[in-house]
Structure formats: structure tokens, C-alpha cells
Amino acid sequence: MIRFLLNREIRVEERLDPNLTVLDYLRRHLGKTGTKEGCASGDCGACTVVVGELVTGEDGAERIRYRSLNSCLTFVSALHGKQLITVEDLKHQDRLHDVQQAMVDCHGSQCGFCTPGFVMSLFALQKNSAGADPAKAHEALAGNLCRCTGYRPILDAAEQACCHRRADQFDAREAATIEQLRAIAPRETAELNSGDRRCLLPLTVADLADLYGANPQARLLAGGTDLALEVTQFHRELPVMIYVGHIREMKRIEVGANCLEIGAATPLTDCYQALAADYPDFGELLQRFASLQIRNQGTLGGNIGNASPIGDAPPLLIALGAKIVLRRGERRRELPLEEYFLDYKVTAREEGEFIEKILVPRARPSQAFKAYKVSKRIDDDISAVCAAISLDLEDGRIVRARVAFGGMAAIPKRAAACEAALQGARLEAAxxxxxxxxxxxxxxPLSDFRASKEYRLLTAQNLLRKCFLELHAPAVETRVTAYV
Structure with missing residues (x-):
């Protein structure tokens, strides 16, 4: 049984198919067709909804955090204990919500198919922004595609909605909503089942270890941004899933003197601040990772665990010398991340074992770290090549080099010959x-529809040259840093 708020109504669902996405639940079960299906793969944003969740601030006070999500990639089990808001919920009495009115005033809609998704992304932006920030607006809307209107009127609507924000019905009901969310907060392991399919929802990492040990055939579900594609694109059935999104220990970030400990179920959005503080290039690349909706759902552990050769985080973590903590039952072991990937989609994870946390070394004073993502689009795109270069410099000489690439082999991996050429060399073009x-x-490298093998190798070589130019002449601008 799962319990959640649909706007302000508490819903209790005892027998839903765990393979059901929030999009299909809304459209097919509830007849709420404002949320659209454009791609069913998290690329277009037409299905965007907003989910509210109780969080505790640094001051100890509880508040509701609103985030945009792709409902086409979110399984219904992820709603347990949360609030779901759709485009139908924004209008209050006979008045459009400010973000809806802004889209009307700025002529931000033509055919209208993508409009509900844009409206929900703007709603989340308004809830999380104190004013109009063009960079924040671009980030919020990068996961929404429009083929009619063009983006300028929509960006104008974002500016109007955020500059002239008024209190809405969600503000007026905040205290009541917090009480409702407290009342439905998960307090024990839950289960959603229908026929021979089920999803288990543990609350602690110990419970997860027990459940996964008893059900080693289960698929682990965190954000679901990759796993859900098996259902929406390949029409496969997932008989048993274990949802880890309620396990607080696995969503924690601990900043130590020498190491960042990041829980494997931590959304990428939450990883940004800790990683960017030590490694600005890591933060910059995370902002280009898919879209905001995906980063709000997808987790660092998931990006590692699915063992994709074109995942963006693994090359960076490998170059930084990161390790993962693998757990089975009460047993834990640390493994250098580079040793986790064995072959295409084959890993060193044993049966019943899961990634509990990621250990990232803190930045060293002598360390220079550069990361690059090459894709056809700046936003919401998959890398053709991803590069990460970590160099320790002393007196103009490279005393330590770790270089890793994604998109160049069947797994993300280090470039041993490249590292050997850099080790001990002077910081110079030669x-x-x-x-x-x-x-x-x-x-x-191989050729595919994203890039030819020749392009990949030449691009990787050019990224090394770019790294030198950035280190040698840091005042020279080599990257896109603003949008107008």
C-alpha cells in the first residue's frame, strides 16, 4: 500500500501495478489528461509534473521542497509519502495561476501540446527562485522542448512569473499540507503489488540489505530514469523492484576532511553543491547532465550502477580516484570505481550486493581538475565523448596524472598510455x-549514430589540447558560460 497527496487529496492505493508510471496513472486511471506523453523517454518534458516532499532545513524547520520530474519515467511507488501536483491543480477558483497567465500574456503557446510541461517547469522554478535569473530559467526549461512557439516568449513568461510572484493557494495551504505530509510519512517498509508484480519500499539500509538478500533477482529502483526505459521503450516487465528513495542513510552527503561520502540514492541535483565546491568543472558538467527533471530524479549511484559506457559521472569519478562501498547483508567492501566496470554492462557487483555510498577524495592544493562533455546539444543530450583529467602540478611539472574517458570503449576507463606520457612531463604544449x-x-572507439570512431579519437585528443590551453592561459575563455 502507498499513500500520497494528489494536490490536497490523500490517496491510498493498495493494488496498483508497480510497473505503472505516474504518467499512465494520471491519464489512464484518473482521466487527468493535462499531462502529455511526447517521448516516454524523459527527453521532451511534455509530461512534467511537480512533486512536493517534506525536508528539514538547516534551521531544523520542516518545509516543502518542490521539484519538477518526468512523470513518464517515474513509477507510482516513488509517490509514497509525497505530494503530486499536475497542471490541472494550478488554477484556483476562476483565476489562472501566475505561471499560466504569464504564458498567455507572453504568447508562449501555439499548438499547446508542450505547454503543460513548460507550465509545470515554470511553477517549480517560481517555487524555488526569489526572483528572475536568466541562467536559472534556462536551467529549469532545458528539459522542455517546443517545436512551434520558439523559446523567447517562454523565457519572457519565466521572467514575468518570477519577477511578479504573488502568493498562491499552495502558499496559503502550506501549513495544512505539511500536516498532511506528516500524517502519511512512511514509518515502515511498504509494499505495492498487483498480481505477480511487486515493489518493496524499505526505510533503512539494513532493511534494504535484508530484502535484497532475500530477493537477489529484484531490480533496485532509485530515480528510475534508466530503469523505467525498459518498461516505456522496450515493453519489458519488472516482476520485483526494491525502491531505495526513502532510505535517508543513502541520501546523505557527509563532507569530511579528506573525503566526500555521498549516499548512492542521492539525487544528482543534491550532489551539485558538494562536488562543485571542490571541483567546479564537475559542477559545470552536472549542470549539462540530461535535464533538471532528470537530475531531480536520477542518482549518483544509479549513474554508476547501470554501467553505461556513456554515463557522465563515472569518468570524472574515476579520474578523481573515487571508491564505492558495496554492501551485502552486514558485509561491506570498498572498491576503486575503475575496478567496478568489467565489460559492457558487466560489473564486479556480486549477487545480493548493492552500492551503498560513493567516496570522493577532497581536492588537493596542487590538483588541477578538468572535465569535458561533447554532445550535439548543450543541454539534455547524451555524450559522444566525456573526458576527465586530474593533474597534480609542482614547479611547472606534472607529478601525478589520472585521465579517464567515457564513450571511447565498452566501459568508462582510464587512459594508461596517456597518463604515462603526462607523468613527470613539463606543463607545456609538447x-x-x-x-x-x-x-x-x-x-x-566504435562508430555509432552519435559519432564516428575517427571523430571520437580526434575529439578526445583535442580535449587534451584544450586542457593545456586552459591551464596555460586561464584568462582565455574556452567555454559557453552564459545564455542570452
Whole structure:
């Protein structure tokens, strides 16, 4: 049984198919068709909804955190204990919500199919912004596609909605909503089942260890942004899932003197501040990771666990020397991340074992870290090549080098020959030319619809050259840093 708020109504669902997405639940079960299906893969944003969740601030006070999500990739079990808001819920009495009115005033809609998704992204932006910030507006809308209107009127609507924000019905009911969310907060392991399908929802990492040990065939579900594609794109059945999104220990970030400990179920949005503080390039790349809706759902552990050769986080973590903590029952073991990936979609994880946390070394004073993502679009796109370069510099010489790439092999991996060419070399163009040439010994990339093998190798070599230019002449602007 799961319990959640649909706007202000408490809903209790005892027998829903755990493979059911929030999008299909809204449209097929409730007849709420304002939320649209454009792609069923988290790319277009037409299905965007907003989910409110109780969080505790640094002052100890509880508040509701609103985040935009792709309902086409969110299984209904993820709603347990939360508030779901759809485009139908925004209008109050006979008045449009401010974000809806802004879209009307700024002529931000033509065919209208994508409009509900844009409206919900704007609603989440308004709830999380104190004023109009063009960069924040771009970030909020990067996961929403429009093929009619063009984006300028929609960005104008974002500015109007955030500049002239008025209290709405959600503000007026905040205290009552907090009480409702407290009343339905999960207090024990829950289960959603229908026929021979079920989803288990543990509250502690110990419960997860027990459940996964008893059900090693289960699929672990965190954000679901990759797993849900098996249902929506490949029409597969997932008989048993274990949802880890309620396990607080696995959503914690602890900043130590020498290490960042990041729970495997921590959404990428929450990882940003801790990682960007030590490694600005990591933060910059995270902002280009898919879309805000995906980052609000997808987790760092999930990006590692699905073992994709084109996942963006693993090359960066490998270059930084990160480790993962794997757990089975009461047993834990640490494993360097580079040793986790064995072959395409094959990992060192044993049966019944799961990733509990990721350990990322803190930045060193001598360390320079550069990360690059090359894709056809700046936002909401999959990498053709992802590169991460970590160098320790002393007196103009490279005393330590770790270089890792994604998109260049069946797994994200280090470039051993490239590292050897850099190790001990002077920080000069010739050193990076030798390292670029050595990449041909490290990788034999494949051609696919994203890039040819020749393009991938040349791009990887050019990223090394770019790294040198940024280190040698940091005042020279080499990246897109603003949108107008």
C-alpha cells in the first residue's frame, strides 16, 4: 500500500501495478489528461509534473521542497509519502495561476501540446527562485522542448512569473499540507503489488540489505530514469523492484576532511553543491547532465550502477580516484570505481550486493581538475565523448596524472598510455601533444549514430589540447558560460 497527496487529496492505493508510471496513472486511471506523453523517454518534458516532499532545513524547520520530474519515467511507488501536483491543480477558483497567465500574456503557446510541461517547469522554478535569473530559467526549461512557439516568449513568461510572484493557494495551504505530509510519512517498509508484480519500499539500509538478500533477482529502483526505459521503450516487465528513495542513510552527503561520502540514492541535483565546491568543472558538467527533471530524479549511484559506457559521472569519478562501498547483508567492501566496470554492462557487483555510498577524495592544493562533455546539444543530450583529467602540478611539472574517458570503449576507463606520457612531463604544449598521440594506444572507439570512431579519437585528443590551453592561459575563455 502507498499513500500520497494528489494536490490536497490523500490517496491510498493498495493494488496498483508497480510497473505503472505516474504518467499512465494520471491519464489512464484518473482521466487527468493535462499531462502529455511526447517521448516516454524523459527527453521532451511534455509530461512534467511537480512533486512536493517534506525536508528539514538547516534551521531544523520542516518545509516543502518542490521539484519538477518526468512523470513518464517515474513509477507510482516513488509517490509514497509525497505530494503530486499536475497542471490541472494550478488554477484556483476562476483565476489562472501566475505561471499560466504569464504564458498567455507572453504568447508562449501555439499548438499547446508542450505547454503543460513548460507550465509545470515554470511553477517549480517560481517555487524555488526569489526572483528572475536568466541562467536559472534556462536551467529549469532545458528539459522542455517546443517545436512551434520558439523559446523567447517562454523565457519572457519565466521572467514575468518570477519577477511578479504573488502568493498562491499552495502558499496559503502550506501549513495544512505539511500536516498532511506528516500524517502519511512512511514509518515502515511498504509494499505495492498487483498480481505477480511487486515493489518493496524499505526505510533503512539494513532493511534494504535484508530484502535484497532475500530477493537477489529484484531490480533496485532509485530515480528510475534508466530503469523505467525498459518498461516505456522496450515493453519489458519488472516482476520485483526494491525502491531505495526513502532510505535517508543513502541520501546523505557527509563532507569530511579528506573525503566526500555521498549516499548512492542521492539525487544528482543534491550532489551539485558538494562536488562543485571542490571541483567546479564537475559542477559545470552536472549542470549539462540530461535535464533538471532528470537530475531531480536520477542518482549518483544509479549513474554508476547501470554501467553505461556513456554515463557522465563515472569518468570524472574515476579520474578523481573515487571508491564505492558495496554492501551485502552486514558485509561491506570498498572498491576503486575503475575496478567496478568489467565489460559492457558487466560489473564486479556480486549477487545480493548493492552500492551503498560513493567516496570522493577532497581536492588537493596542487590538483588541477578538468572535465569535458561533447554532445550535439548543450543541454539534455547524451555524450559522444566525456573526458576527465586530474593533474597534480609542482614547479611547472606534472607529478601525478589520472585521465579517464567515457564513450571511447565498452566501459568508462582510464587512459594508461596517456597518463604515462603526462607523468613527470613539463606543463607545456609538447607534453600534451605526446599524450594526445598516446590515446591511440589506449582506445579503439566504435562508430555509432552519435559519432564516428575517427571523430571520437580526434575529439578526445583535442580535449587534451584544450586542457593545456586552459591551464596555460586561464584568462582565455574556452567555454559557453552564459545564455542570452
Amino acid at each position: 607534453s600534451f601533444e605526446r599524450a594526445a598521440a598516446a590515446l591511440a594506444n589506449d582506445f579503439t
